[in-house]
Amino acid sequence: MAAVSAVEITERMNILTLNEGSSSLKFGFYAGGPDGVEERTSGDVEGAQPADMFERIDAALDGARPAAIGHRIVHGGADLFDPVEIDAGVLARLERATAFAPLHGPAALSLIRAAQVRYPDVPQIACFDTGFHKDLEEVAAVLPIAKEFRADGVRRYGFHGLSCQSIVRQLEPDRPERLIIAHLGSGASITAVRGGRSVDTTMGLTPSGGIVMASRAGDLDPGLLLYLMRERGLDAAGIEKLVDHRSGLLGISGVSGDLRKLHAVAATNADAALAIAMFCRSVAKQIAAMMAVLGGADMIVFTGGIGENDAVVRAAICADLGWAGVSIDPAAKDGRVVVRVLASLENAEIARAVVALTSSASGSVARVRHFGTGATVFDGHRSSPP
Numbered sequence: 001m002a003a004v005s006a007v008e009i010t011e012r013m014n015i016l017t018l019n020e021g022s023s024s025l026k027f028g029f030y031a032g033g034p035d036g037v038e039e040r041t042s043g044d045v046e047g048a049q050p051a052d053m054f055e056r057i058d059a060a061l062d063g064a065r066p067a068a069i070g071h072r073i074v075h076g077g078a079d080l081f082d083p084v085e086i087d088a089g090v091l092a093r094l095e096r097a098t099a100f101a102p103l104h105g106p107a108a109l110s111l112i113r114a115a116q117v118r119y120p121d122v123p124q125i126a127c128f129d130t131g132f133h134k135d136l137e138e139v140a141a142v143l144p145i146a147k148e149f150r151a152d153g154v155r156r157y158g159f160h161g162l163s164c165q166s167i168v169r170q171l172e173p174d175r176p177e178r179l180i181i182a183h184l185g186s187g188a189s190i191t192a193v194r195g196g197r198s199v200d201t202t203m204g205l206t207p208s209g210g211i212v213m214a215s216r217a218g219d220l221d222p223g224l225l226l227y228l229m230r231e232r233g234l235d236a237a238g239i240e241k242l243v244d245h246r247s248g249l250l251g252i253s254g255v256s257g258d259l260r261k262l263h264a265v266a267a268t269n270a271d272a273a274l275a276i277a278m279f280c281r282s283v284a285k286q287i288a289a290m291m292a293v294l295g296g297a298d299m300i301v302f303t304g305g306i307g308e309n310d311a312v313v314r315a316a317i318c319a320d321l322g323w324a325g326v327s328i329d330p331a332a333k334d335g336r337v338v339v340r341v342l343a344s345l346e347n348a349e350i351a352r353a354v355v356a357l358t359s360s361a362s363g364s365v366a367r368v369r370h371f372g373t374g375a376t377v378f379d380g381h382r383s384s385p386p
Contacts, residue, residue, distance in 0.1 A: 012038075015354050016057070016066035017347040020104070020111055027057050028347035029064065032355040037348055040064075050114030068358055069115055070125045070350035072162060073108055074207060075101035078153030081134040083353040086112060086124040094126070100157070100206055103244050125357055127350045132161030133191075133198045140200040140293075158201035160189050160304075166345035167301050168196050176298035176338075180290045182283060183344065184313070185304035186214040186257065190283065192290035200293045202286050208243055212282040214257030217247035249275045259306055259313065280313055284320035291324060297337050300326060303344040314341070 012033040019026040028042040043060050045053045071086070077097030084090055091112070098105030115124060133156075141156045143149075160183040167181050179193040189210050191201040202210030202219075212218045220243065228234045234242065250257035252275035255265060259276065266273040291297050302314055318328045318339060325336040 013067040013355070013358075014040075014064055015068050015070060015351045016061075017070045017072075017350040017354075018111060018115065019072040019346050019350065020108055025053055025111070026347060027060075028351065029061055029066070030348070030351040032351050034355075034359070037351040037355060039348065042347065050111050051118075053111075054114065054118045066119060066122055068123045068125060068354045069119060070127055070354040071108065071112055071115075072129065072346060072350055073126045074104040074129045074159060075157065076126065076128040076130060078155075080126070081128055081131045083125055083127045083131070083357050085357065086116075086126050090126060100153070102240065104207065123358065125350075125354045127162060127353045129159045129161045130157045132164045133158030133201055136198060136200070143204065154205060156201070156204045157206075158189070158191065158198060159203045159207045160187070160191070161198070162346040162349045163303060163344040164191050164193065164198065165349045167303055167342055168193065169349070170342050170345070171299075171301075178294040178296055178298045180287055180294070180297050180300045182287060182300060182302050182307055182317075183304040184283065184302065184307035184310075187216065188213050188283070188304065188306070190286040190290055192293045194294055200290060211286050212252075212279045213248045215245050215248045215250045217243045217251070218282065249279060252278055259310055263310075263312065276313070277316075280316040281320060283313075284317045287317070287321060287326075288324065297324075297326075299338045299340060302339070302341050308341055308343060314339070 012031040015030040015032045015037070017028040017030065019028070025045045026042070027045065029040045030037045031040055032038075041060055043057075045056050070083075073080075073094065075097050077093055077100060080090070080093055080097070086094075091109070094105065094109055094112075098109070112124060112126075115122075136156060136158065143154060143156060145154070160181075163183045164181050168175060168179070171179070175196055177195060181191045181193060183189050183191070187207055189201055189203045189207075192199050204210070208216050208218075210218050225239055225243075228239065228242070248257055249259065249262060253262055253269070253272045255269065255272050255275075256262060259279070262272040262276050266276055287297075287300060300318075302308065306313060315328055318326045321337075326339060327336045328339050
């Protein structure tokens with residue numbers, strides 16, 4: 001039972017965060033310690049293999065070296081929700097979890113392995129997008145299929161949790177009791193938050209469900225998939241390619257999954273205009289559903305690339321919800337649902353998780369011990385064995 005990671009952060013430590021989304025890799029470089037985290041630099045890397053990504057990242061860091069690395073992991077499977085140091089046992093569990101997120105899991109594993117090669121002596125921390133939704137009540141978490149499948153980890157997991165955490169943090173200390181977070185980007189989801197905790201969310205077992213997305217279909221009639229298998233001969237790989245890569249805004253428009261490109265041609269392309277309208281209606285319908293869950297809403301926050309930057313889309317969504325008192329007017333009167341736009345600060349949440357995991361509350365060294373089962377102890381708390 002040997003100590004493998006011990007990080008002293010009574011002074012600030014350098015933290016590299018790696019946030020691989022469905023369309024790019026976002027990285028951040030933070031100074032972190034007991035007094036919080038501070039971003040030093042950040043950027044995006046597109047169109048590169050993991051090894052090449054680190055050449056670009058190191059160039060941006062200008063010679064600085066990380067003391068720890070935090071990874072955004074979309075899906076940790078049935079038993080990985082809280083931040084954890086990546087070891088062989090954790091890697092094995094992440095391999096198994098790729099069955100739940102085939103669009104994201106393999107790429108994340110490739111990035112982790114490349115980071116381990118690049119920085120062989122640096123602790124690597126996994127931070128899970130499902131963590132914010134870990135304690136969903138059964139009425140939200142249980143999926144309506146035969147009970148026997150629950151033992152396989154079949155449940156509603158929910159995603160974009162790091163984004164949701166960052167929004168809740170930004171709203172403190174005046175966070176509303178009934179909050180709806182609309183994370184709208186290439187991947188998109190709506191989450192109902194009561195008292196700072198997730199109570200329901202649109203994505204389910206995988207990040208493919210919920211509202212219409214850039215190239216993902218969102219929720220579909222399961223009978224449609226059976227029809228495609230039976231009548232069009234699609235197998236599992238064909239269904240996966242269809243619902244994750246050929247659907248959503250791209251599938252509807254036949255033009256692009258990028259709303260900016262659709263806006264540019266919508267005036268003369270009816271299918272592009274239809275894709276925009278369907279996206280906005282899909283979001284509005286799910287916000288209304290989350291209002292039913294919460295018994296109303298005090299605030300709606302738009303975040304993510306589309307949520308933060310597309311005022312036309314925000315206005316269309318809010319117009320569909322005018323009946324519920326939703327207003328985009330910043331001077332909305334009492335009794336109306338306030339609408340805000342906030343940046344998704346996922347990388348900062350990852351950096352905070354790394355600080356919390358590698359130090360005790362007082363800033364002293366946290367001892368990390370690995371057992372033969374692959375379980376890990378952080379400050380006396382043991383994770384589940386694989």
